[in-house]
Amino acid sequence: MSFLSLTGITAAYGPSQALFGVDLALEAGEVLALMGRNGMGKSSTIKVICRLLKHSGGTVQFDGRDIGNLPPHKAAQAGLGLVPEGRRCFGPLTVHENLHAAARPGAWDYAAVCDLFPRLGERRDQVAASLSGGEQQMLAIGRALMTNPTLLMLDEATEGLAPVVRQEIWAAVATLKRDTGLALLVVDKSLAELRRVADKAVILERGRTVWSGGIDALDRVVADQFLGV
Template identity: 85%
Template sequence: MSLLELKGITASYGPSQALFGVDLALEAGEVCALMGRNGMGKSTTIKVICRMLKQSAGTVQFNGRDLGPLPSYKAAQAGLGLVPEGRRCFGPLTVYENLIAAARPGAWDFERVCALFPRLGERVDQIAASLSGGEQQMLAIGRALMTNPTLLMLDEATEGLAPVVRQEIWAAVATLKRESGLALLVVDKSLAELRHVADRAVILERGTSVWSGRMDVLDAAVADQYLGV
């Protein structure tokens, strides 16, 4: 049984339907890229997984458990960790306070997060609102890791960052894949970077899963058809 399995997910924002049939499976310890052009339903799919948006049809199974009836905080407690689009750090709180705000016991603690992102250790008493965008992204990832999830979801974690910071984030993702044993679901537009870290990929087109398979067999024709501008 897959760690995470979505079958036939449809979902709407009020009268506007956003998902029309999303299927996705992710194994324990695997990295899956969730891809598609802007507005194709990637972030909506993440919201459904995290129970921030209820599906109108289909099922979400996580670790053998139906997440459908659960509120979002119960889904988080079940082992889902989210790095949301736009970071959403707690601006008035310090780096340390952000990291411990939702921390749960486990392998990921303050020291380990600072080993992954040394800049956070250097700015431990600095308020989050005064950090650079890249540092806030590191903080958002560290905060999610300190919930000690089984599955970590990163929604556009490199969006809007300087190239050198983007590389730091991708290096951290590679480290997580290599050393953490976490399953990762990564939403990003950088196919070149995703090829280095993802085992599998799912592509969405207009709220529907249109391609799924191993990343190493995703060819240029498919990428151009569904991901090209």
């Protein structure tokens, strides 16, 4: 059984169907790239995993158990960590307060996060709303790590950031892969960067899994068909 497994997932927002059959599998310690054009169901899939969106069909299994009926806070306690699209830091709180807001005991503490992102340590007492976009993204990643998850999901973590900041984020992802036992699920548009860190990829098209396999097997023909503009 895979560490994370989605089988035949369907889901909707009210009368609007979003997912029509999503399948994916991720092993412990692996990095999975979840890919597809805009609006194809990537964020909805992550919401189903985190229990922020109820699925109407299929199964969601994580770490040996069916989590399909768990409320979101129980899913987080089970080891799911999310860096949401749009960062969603607590603007009025300081960096230190943001990091401790959802902290749970484990290897990832304030010092470890500041080792990964030294700028957060430098801005310890600065409110999140005054940080740059890149610093807020680092804070969002650090906050998720402070929950000490076993699976970390990053939804468009480099979206809208300056190139130099994007490289810092990718370097952090590479460090997490190399130095920790975390499983990672990464949504991003940069195939070149994903190839450097991911073990496998799943491509969604109109709410369905249309391709899955090792990232090295993702050739130009497939990429152009399902990822090209």
